[in-house]
Amino acid sequence: MAKGKPAQAEPPACRLYLVTPPALEPAAFAPLLREALDAGDVACVQLRLKDCSEDDIRRACDLLRPIAQERDVAFILNDHPRLARETGCDGVHVGQQDTPYREARKILGNDAIVGVTCHDSRHLAMIAGEEGADYVAFGAFFPTTTKTAEYKAEPELLSWWSELMEVPCVAIGGITADNCAPLVTAGADFLAVVNAVWGHPQGPGAGVRALNAAIEAALAGSTG
Numbered sequence: 001m002a003k004g005k006p007a008q009a010e011p012p013a014c015r016l017y018l019v020t021p022p023a024l025e026p027a028a029f030a031p032l033l034r035e036a037l038d039a040g041d042v043a044c045v046q047l048r049l050k051d052c053s054e055d056d057i058r059r060a061c062d063l064l065r066p067i068a069q070e071r072d073v074a075f076i077l078n079d080h081p082r083l084a085r086e087t088g089c090d091g092v093h094v095g096q097q098d099t100p101y102r103e104a105r106k107i108l109g110n111d112a113i114v115g116v117t118c119h120d121s122r123h124l125a126m127i128a129g130e131e132g133a134d135y136v137a138f139g140a141f142f143p144t145t146t147k148t149a150e151y152k153a154e155p156e157l158l159s160w161w162s163e164l165m166e167v168p169c170v171a172i173g174g175i176t177a178d179n180c181a182p183l184v185t186a187g188a189d190f191l192a193v194v195n196a197v198w199g200h201p202q203g204p205g206a207g208v209r210a211l212n213a214a215i216e217a218a219l220a221g222s223t224g
């Protein structure tokens, strides 16, 4: 997940970060995850289960984590640093109401990926970056039905961040193949998506292909 993690010879400047639906049945979801990951470039999968027991999350990790890791795709757990360590995840994503970054880092160690939600805030992002976060996440950029989003971020935040800072930035919230171009050209290192992939009418593979094509087109447009 570091900028340019080598999944291919020369990774694109902006890559897909898949976040799972908030509720899923692991055995039924496994083939959908394989379909998504086999359809094109994906840097990372975040298991984001809400209102689930720790045992349910552990079971989902045990089944889904190998599918990502076998394909050299980082597998990150949302919200639960201890479970992430116990279950062999590559890292954790923490929000402002979750385990603080420093504690998550202590639990997981220096080799793990720790990403931090920064909403629309330069201040929060600078703190997270200074503390050592592997990425900062900004959003929501567009209306989303996946989560009640209390913050609205603008593409200028991504350009400001990427011009000043080395720490990669993730854009999230209502991102689709049709609206992602301004985020790509503004300098998002990763586009995090839920519905545009898992809710794609032709299936998750088609969702990944459409987003990768849109990213490529935006990058080609921005470099002339």
Ligand SMILES: Cc1ncc(COP(=O)(O)OP(=O)(O)O)c(N)n1
Pocket: 019, 046, 048, 078, 079, 093, 094, 095, 096, 097, 098, 115, 117, 137, 138, 147, 170, 172, 192
């Ligand atoms: C990549 C990424 N960005 C933001 C979030 C949101 O995290 P948080 O604010 O903690 O909210 P929940 O996802 O826990 O509901 C995320 N999960 N991933």
Ligand SMILES: Cc1ncsc1CCOP(=O)(O)O
Pocket: 019, 139, 140, 143, 144, 145, 146, 147, 149, 172, 173, 174, 175, 192, 193, 194, 195, 196
């Ligand atoms: C987890 C999260 N954090 C901010 S918006 C969001 C949901 C993104 O889902 P979608 O890509 O379906 O809008």
Ligand SMILES: [Mg+2]
Pocket: 078, 079, 093, 094, 095, 098
């Ligand atoms: Mg959280």
